[in-house]
Amino acid sequence: MLSNRISVNDGLYKIAVGKFNRNINVIDNQFTQILNVETIYLKDGYYGPNGFHAEDLAVIVLKNKVSISVGVAPVCVDWGSKFSVPNGAQGKIVGWGKTEKGIQSPNLLEATLPYIDHDSCRKMYTNGFQTFVTTDKFCAGSALGQGVDQGDSGSGLTYLHFEFYYLTGVVSVKDPNTNNSIAVFTDVKRHIQWIRDLYNNYTSYASDNIYKPNSMVIK
Template sequence: MRVYLGKYYLSKFSNPGIQDHAVEEIKRHPDYDAHTYANDIALVKLKEEAAITDYVRPVCLWPQSQSLDSIIGEHGDVVGWGYDQYGRITDELMQITMPVVTRETCVQSFPQFYARYTSSTTYCAGHKNGSSVCNGDSGGGMVFLRKDTMRWYLRGLVSISIALRSQFCDYSNYVVFTDSAKYLGWIGSVIAK
């Protein structure tokens, strides 16, 4: 398996700044549940170190001490090559800014779905206006620019959203994110090995 860093066009492999790395190991969370998407997080270890360049930069991990309340109503950015509203994979890396909503707001909007897939280790974000992430964006990070440090921080990972029978996703509903800040202990223990 290979990982491409700094990539902007999905179909092109010669963009300036692209780094091609072999994967040494993928470490899935030991309590991952494929039926409920609980603990939907994994770490990828590269065989060689990535170079920090104008095209490839690390993101900071969110401090565990900060509760989810600190980002309710805040807007985070998500990028990906998921399906568009016409059911086509996008070739150009797309970006969307999405507000984080309370769990109550999320569950009340569609109880049969969100009551099953949300928990204390997830959060919901999105617009109910026809713009959202979609299949193909799963695993992508939601990042926030913190004004106090002027650095980008990872807070969540795209986990699951509602799909329509006629389409790959429903752009009028919220998206469930794995709250990566709740997994800092596990991340630290994996990295330390």
């Protein structure tokens, strides 16, 4: 098992926002920011493939805050677990994964994926891959059409609720033996208390409005 808290020194890892080009050294526009990672938190109980990728989620703390602008904005988080997503609802995801031609995309791509709940997803697999659809997972995608691929792991899947997009899932795994676009996602709401506890550690008085000089990224 990996340590659940990894301290990062000397700018070893970086996060980029406001970018469309995959090359982190390319400054795309006036909104692009390259920030150093300070700490990475992994969920307790994550054992990688040996644990069927259960608890497959990380929270990344940056050394400095992200500057919010018309070109860079945070996604919403359903802290109170108020919203549910029906099967077939269309979600949005972006990433630099491989295209249908099998090549890595140099530019950020967007896909629309239909939601598949946990039970329905497990029933789709009969080759043993259903063991990777652990209790904290759901699926999204279809037999044909857009989907995620190698290089998209950790990308966030969002669904629309009352005119705002909420982070619902994070790309975890995909059955390598199928040709469809369906992938397995870590369900953010299953980990919301853990995320909230970490968030409170980096905010003054556990307030949503008063911040210490750090930003957080969920992957």
